[in-house]
Amino acid sequence: MKSSRLLSIVLLLQTRGRVPAAELAERLEVSARTVYRDVEALSAAGVPVYAERGRHGGIALLPGFRTDVTGMTTDEARALFILAAQGAHSALGLDDALRSALRKVMAALPAPHRPAAELAGRRILVDPDKWTTRPSSATSADGPSGRAAAARPAVDLDVLHTAVFTDLRLRIHYRHSGETRLRTYTVDPYGLVAKAGTWYLVADRRGRPQLFRADRVASATLTDVPVRRRAGVELAEVWQQLRRQVEDRPADVRVTARIRRERLDLAVRILGGALTGPPRTGDGDAAGDGEGTGDGDWATLELAYPVLPAVRQLLQFGDSLEVLAPPEARRVMAEAAAAVTAVYAGDTP
Numbered sequence: 001m002k003s004s005r006l007l008s009i010v011l012l013l014q015t016r017g018r019v020p021a022a023e024l025a026e027r028l029e030v031s032a033r034t035v036y037r038d039v040e041a042l043s044a045a046g047v048p049v050y051a052e053r054g055r056h057g058g059i060a061l062l063p064g065f066r067t068d069v070t071g072m073t074t075d076e077a078r079a080l081f082i083l084a085a086q087g088a089h090s091a092l093g094l095d096d097a098l099r100s101a102l103r104k105v106m107a108a109l110p111a112p113h114r115p116a117a118e119l120a121g122r123r124i125l126v127d128p129d130k131w132t133t134r135p136s137s138a139t140s141a142d143g144p145s146g147r148a149a150a151a152r153p154a155v156d157l158d159v160l161h162t163a164v165f166t167d168l169r170l171r172i173h174y175r176h177s178g179e180t181r182l183r184t185y186t187v188d189p190y191g192l193v194a195k196a197g198t199w200y201l202v203a204d205r206r207g208r209p210q211l212f213r214a215d216r217v218a219s220a221t222l223t224d225v226p227v228r229r230r231a232g233v234e235l236a237e238v239w240q241q242l243r244r245q246v247e248d249r250p251a252d253v254r255v256t257a258r259i260r261r262e263r264l265d266l267a268v269r270i271l272g273g274a275l276t277g278p279p280r281t282g283d284g285d286a287a288g289d290g291e292g293t294g295d296g297d298w299a300t301l302e303l304a305y306p307v308l309p310a311v312r313q314l315l316q317f318g319d320s321l322e323v324l325a326p327p328e329a330r331r332v333m334a335e336a337a338a339a340v341t342a343v344y345a346g347d348t349p
Helices: 002-016 021-028 032-044 074-086 088-092 095-108 111-123 135-139 157-166 235-247 261-271 308-320 327-347
Strands: 049-052 058-061 124-127 168-174 183-195 198-205 208-213 217-226 253-260 298-305 321-325
Touching: 002 021, 002 032, 002 049, 002 058, 021 032, 021 058, 032 049, 111 124, 111 157, 111 183, 111 235, 124 235, 157 168, 157 183, 157 198, 157 217, 168 198, 183 208, 183 235, 198 235, 208 235, 253 261, 253 308, 261 298, 261 308, 298 308, 308 321, 308 327, 321 327
Parallel strands: 124 183
Antiparallel strands: 049 058, 168 183, 168 217, 183 198, 198 208, 253 298, 253 321
16 A cells, blocks of 8 residues: 555656645645655655755655656557546546556656646546436437437547647537438537447537537538637536436326336336336236236336327337327327328238
8 A cells, every 4th residue: 555655656746746745645645744754765765756845845856757657658548538537437446546547647658748648538538328318308409319329420520529629619510300401500619428339529509518419410610719618617517417408307298008028128128218117017016026916918117208209119119018098198109100000001912
């Protein structure tokens, strides 16, 4: 533990220059007295570190001293900083290890390249989790697409990438979900987010945050106007706000349906975001618990949707699923099924 802390001190000093002992103590979660003892240990080991007392004092390394943490290119370091943004390390309890690793990466980089590596973590985020929004929000221009797989971006991501790193305004021609015509927007980019394999541009439009799917951007052009971001606001903050807007939309339409047991596992995987509870057997017991005495061929599903037309999502299960309530949802299903039947009516031999 102490050896790791000593290395962390050296790397921090190498990256930051003179650092107050109180700041080192806070970042390393030890006392200032422990920091001074560590400085003495480093000095005894031959590391040219010294402490300056007083109001403007601190702990520093002699100019020109560098640790031998080498072998990594700038692009590799930038990739690690982007990877660090996905947040999976918290779930694994590796936040401290990550911070230590990034200090070593930063120390290994030549000083001119360090700002670019730091900027990468502020302009690119990777969020591997699937959207937890209700399925109908797939029709939102700013939300998930609802497709089984992410489409290939229509615009070269290099243009969007360049915009977020050069701090220039961007003019895009964008197609909203459910529309065929393109709309033109001038936006102030904060960065790019890869959400479950789909790329999104996070930007302000007229001072308000908005999410744009990269595969709906028909074309993008850099302007010569500097970006106008809100002061003190970073990509991670804007992304969290937009993500909550998509995922926390109210689901006021309550639907009860029954599904054949052999399709139940598939339905749970597909409808997971709409289910309000575990499936039940015909007599009200939880499906799969072996206690039900009702109709063993069917399970009951309770679902919630933001809008009534979203219930048409259930058509994909064909006659293996029946909407039981409310009557309005049954009517929507009947009308949708009739429309599909009409399309194929003339093809019967």
